Amino acid sequence: MKTILFTFFTIAIIASTGAQTSYTVHDYDDCKTLVAFGNQTKYEAETPFSNPDASDTSNPNVTKFTPLAKNATVSLGLPYSINVAAQSNSDKANISFRYYSPTAGAIDAGSGRLVIKLFNRSTGGAATNAKQIDIINKVGGSWQTITGEFDLDGTSQAVIDAGGYDSILFQLNNANAATTPTNDPVFIDDLALNVNPNLSDVTSDLLANNSWIFNFSPDDINKIYVQSDLVVEEASATPSLEGNDSATVMKITRGDAANPYLKFAIDPIDKTAGGTIKYRIYPECKLGVEMNTRLMLRKDNLGATQQASQTLSLIPNIWNEVEIDIAALAGAEITADNLYNDMLIFFNFGDATPEAVNTIFYLDAFQAPSTAVLSTENTTLETGLHLLGNPVNEDFILSKEANSIKIYTITGKTILSYNSKNTTYNVSSLSHGIYYAEATFDTGKKVFKFIKN
Numbered sequence: 001m002k003t004i005l006f007t008f009f010t011i012a013i014i015a016s017t018g019a020q021t022s023y024t025v026h027d028y029d030d031c032k033t034l035v036a037f038g039n040q041t042k043y044e045a046e047t048p049f050s051n052p053d054a055s056d057t058s059n060p061n062v063t064k065f066t067p068l069a070k071n072a073t074v075s076l077g078l079p080y081s082i083n084v085a086a087q088s089n090s091d092k093a094n095i096s097f098r099y100y101s102p103t104a105g106a107i108d109a110g111s112g113r114l115v116i117k118l119f120n121r122s123t124g125g126a127a128t129n130a131k132q133i134d135i136i137n138k139v140g141g142s143w144q145t146i147t148g149e150f151d152l153d154g155t156s157q158a159v160i161d162a163g164g165y166d167s168i169l170f171q172l173n174n175a176n177a178a179t180t181p182t183n184d185p186v187f188i189d190d191l192a193l194n195v196n197p198n199l200s201d202v203t204s205d206l207l208a209n210n211s212w213i214f215n216f217s218p219d220d221i222n223k224i225y226v227q228s229d230l231v232v233e234e235a236s237a238t239p240s241l242e243g244n245d246s247a248t249v250m251k252i253t254r255g256d257a258a259n260p261y262l263k264f265a266i267d268p269i270d271k272t273a274g275g276t277i278k279y280r281i282y283p284e285c286k287l288g289v290e291m292n293t294r295l296m297l298r299k300d301n302l303g304a305t306q307q308a309s310q311t312l313s314l315i316p317n318i319w320n321e322v323e324i325d326i327a328a329l330a331g332a333e334i335t336a337d338n339l340y341n342d343m344l345i346f347f348n349f350g351d352a353t354p355e356a357v358n359t360i361f362y363l364d365a366f367q368a369p370s371t372a373v374l375s376t377e378n379t380t381l382e383t384g385l386h387l388l389g390n391p392v393n394e395d396f397i398l399s400k401e402a403n404s405i406k407i408y409t410i411t412g413k414t415i416l417s418y419n420s421k422n423t424t425y426n427v428s429s430l431s432h433g434i435y436y437a438e439a440t441f442d443t444g445k446k447v448f449k450f451i452k453n
Contacts, residue, residue: 022096025315026076026191028061031285034076034191035292035313036065037121042072043172048288052100052187053143062100062189067172070112070181075169077121079197079313079320083164084155094194095133095168096147100187104140105173112173112181114138116146118165121310122328123158131155131165135174143189197315199243199280204321204365207276211370213264213343217246222373224408224436224447226263229255230347239362243319244280249364258352261344262363263301266372267445268339271297271307274327275369279345282362285316288355292348295324296331297340307331307340311349326369343368385441391451394428402439409435427452 026034028048036045048061065074082093095116105111119130133150152165159165170188173181206212214221216235225232236251238244254260269275283291291314299305307329314320347361388397396405401423407416407430415435418425427435430452437448 021196022094022192022194023197024190024192025079025197025313026063026097027059027189028063028287029059031287031316033063033290033313034078035290035311036063036074036076037167037311038074038169039072042069043067043074045074047290049187051189052102056143059189062187064185064187065170065172066185067181067183069183071171071174072183073169073171075119075121075167076191077167077310077313078165078193079315080195081120081164081166082118082152082193082195084152084160092149092151094147094149095192096145097191098143098145098189099136099138100143100189101138101140101184103138103182103184105138105181105184107137107174107176108179110140110182111138111184111186112175112179113171114186115171115174117169117171118167119169120159120162120164120166122162122166123156126156126158129156129159130169133168138186145190197318197320199319199321202241202243202245204244204278204280204367206367207278209275209370210278210367211373213266213366213368213373214250215246215365215367216248216250217364221449222447223264223266224438225265228263229257229260230262231255232262236362238364239282239284240317240319244282244364246364249282249362252347252361252363254347254356254359254361256352256354256357258350259346260348261296261346264343264345266341266343266368268341269297269326269343269369269372270338271326271329271334271340272338273369273371274325275371277324277326277343277368278322279366280319280321280364281314282319283314283316283347284360284362286355286359288353289348289359290351291316293322293361294346294349295322295329296344296346297326297329298342298344299335299340301342305332305335305340306344307334343372385446387437387448387450391453392427393453394426396425396427396437396450398423398439400441402441404440406438407435408438409433 044066046064049064051059051062103111107113114136116133117130123129172186175181213223231253233251235248238249292311294311296306296308308331309324348356386399404419405425
């Protein structure tokens, strides 16, 4: 069975004999910075870093990778997967980037060679799961532009089953066994591929067996959420209709903690059953900030239970679509009953720098397996169930009798709770504002958003 760890926009690369358009994915001065990862005992990464060539005034900031050991590697996670499931021998892909090495290098001399590969993170480090793009003898002391066309024929079945190539690997100082290269840094800039990162379908389609947690087209929030070190504005004007057709979306302004998140209280979901979580996210460009997102499942919000996706690169100023296979999440030991009841989305995970404060993201079209959001779906309840009157004055009135009801603030704090069967619940003690009510029925639950006058 095909398993996709995450696919931002699964793209089949089409063969072309003419010039192809390139789309930049890593260029600090264009506000694009991919997530770097790998064995951090073998390299150091610094972004942004001042361009070592002061005469290159159009590119003042670049990325610096310093090897700490022989044959050190570092990888950049792409904001999409290059799907090669339908490739033929004639299919080609294009890549371009610039590098700067203070010293020259070859396999047996200087700072060693620079080797470039495509690979998929979930398939591990096996050589058969990587696609070598180029081997470069370094030129020292000046920026060098590398462009090339390569075919994807021969991709391993493991990579195909995992959704394709999702990362680019740089071996910074490749050398023979008998040679010890110098640990001179390698500077990288202007990385581009001929893969269009823009969403082609402006309408987010609901996957089979999924339901909306929230979707602003129409305005519909089906689960209670808690904000952690960020500010949420619902029904905010979209930054762009290109790539997502909702006129209003959720706006998130990040705080100053390292890991700010939205936590959605979901119906218990069996992690081992798999399924797909999907959402659209638009990060505003902010120089000095690496744009990324991460998703976790937890039980009762306990960190010791969390199952997490990898930290995923985002391209600023466009709508990105994140797709995550629940069964592929990893972390702590699976809970005894395999069940999780919290779903968390993180924004610029791990970034506690001053530059990250007040970074803005927009969120829409958040969906998950129906078992996670079943309680809020009308299909599980009696027909004709609705709130009578909104805004609410003294009484919260339902069209059908509920078994119980809980009232929450927009930050997720429970402030009223009634464990009695009724259609009418007194909320006169509430101050003016926006609240959520979670009503329980014999056939399920439903969340109502209301305004208290």
